[in-house]
Amino acid sequence: MTTKKIIIVLGMHRSGTSALTRGLSTMGVTLGDSLHPAGPDNPTGFWEDSDVIAINNQLLGLLGSAHDRMGVIDANLFDIPEVQQIYETTKALVTQKTASTLIWGMKDPRITRLLPFWKKLLNELGFEVGYAIVLRNPLNVAASLAVRNQIEPTKSYILWLEHMLQAVAYTQAEKRLVVGYDDLLNDPHKQLQRISIALDLKAPTQEKFEAYAEEFLDKGLRHGQHNDDELLA
Numbered sequence: 173m174t175t176k177k178i179i180i181v182l183g184m185h186r187s188g189t190s191a192l193t194r195g196l197s198t199m200g201v202t203l204g205d206s207l208h209p210a211g212p213d214n215p216t217g218f219w220e221d222s223d224v225i226a227i228n229n230q231l232l233g234l235l236g237s238a239h240d241r242m243g244v245i246d247a248n249l250f251d252i253p254e255v256q257q258i259y260e261t262t263k264a265l266v267t268q269k270t271a272s273t274l275i276w277g278m279k280d281p282r283i284t285r286l287l288p289f290w291k292k293l294l295n296e297l298g299f300e301v302g303y304a305i306v307l308r309n310p311l312n313v314a315a316s317l318a319v320r321n322q323i324e325p326t327k328s329y330i331l332w333l334e335h336m337l338q339a340v341a342y343t344q345a346e347k348r349l350v351v352g353y354d355d356l357l358n359d360p361h362k363q364l365q366r367i368s369i370a371l372d373l374k375a376p377t378q379e380k381f382e383a384y385a386e387e388f389l390d391k392g393l394r395h396g397q398h399n400d401d402e403l404l405a
Contacts, residue, residue, distance in 0.1 A: 176270055178299045179371055180290070181279035182343070183306035184335040185239065186316035188353030191389060192306050192367075193219040193279040195360070198376035198384050199368050202273040220280045221269070227262050228282035231255070231289060240323070242330050244338065245285050255289075263293055270299075275373070284335045287342040302371035303348035305339045311398035312353075347371060360385045 179201055183189045197203055197219075204221050232238050234252050235245055249255050270276045283290055294301050314328035349370040356363045361381060368375040376384070 174274060175300045177275045177302065178294055179277045179302050179304065180283060181304050181306060182284045182339040183281060184313055184332045185281045186313050187306045187308035188356060189279055189281060189306045190219050191356060192304055192351055193277060194388050195364050195384055196277045198364065198380040199373040201275045201277040201373065203277050204269055221278065223265055224278060224280050227258065228280055228286055230258060231286050232282060239282050242327060244334050249289050259293060263297060266297060281335065284339050303343045303346055304367060305348060305350045306353055307350050308353040309398055309400065309403055311403055357389060360389060
């Protein structure tokens with residue numbers, strides 16, 4: 173029997189997780205038909221499952237947290253009585269969503285803070301899991317969040333750090349790779365090749381790659397042009 177795969181995209185909000193997730197669809201990864209609708213802040217789409225977002229918001233609420241609230245989550249979710257019912261509901265939901273596909277992609281920046289929940293669940297369901305961690309200069313993340321949410325830069329930096337530290341810590345010894353957002357925009361072909369090799373996916377056909385690079389990736393949507401030297405300074 174063929175083991176089903178799930179590819180999880182991790183990273184901070186406004187880090188390019190949507191761009192990378194759309195790229196996964198060129199490699200045979202199914203993203204589902206319950207996608208969160210595009211909006212003015214992401215006109216080319218978020219490429220994340222609405223049901224997964226709802227589950228993550230519910231879990232964060234039980235922890236007294238939220239997607240934009242600072243503080244590393246170190247509480248054991250499974251000590252909270254309500255979580256077991258959410259867990260069983262989520263198992264059934266994932267089983268239903270993956271029934272007709274061998275490779276499913278899951279993306280929501282909230283997952284990064286709740287990965288112990290998802291890892292336990294997917295392990296119980298017997299999935300092979302791979303991780304793509306999206307890395308973007310935090311100065312540019314802060315610039316984007318300032319435009320969209322009027323968030324103060326210091327708060328954005330702390331949220332960025334919390335997300336990235338947890339993404340790395342929770343995926344130790346797992347199949348994973350890190351993809352730079354600017355690298356993806358500047359040389360998408362090379363980065364999609366890296367992803368396909370690292371996560372054992374089919375490389376995109378020329379037709380699918382061109383549609384992705386020409387119709388979806390738009391450098392004009394990028395808020396923030398700070399470079400690594402500015403970050404180090």
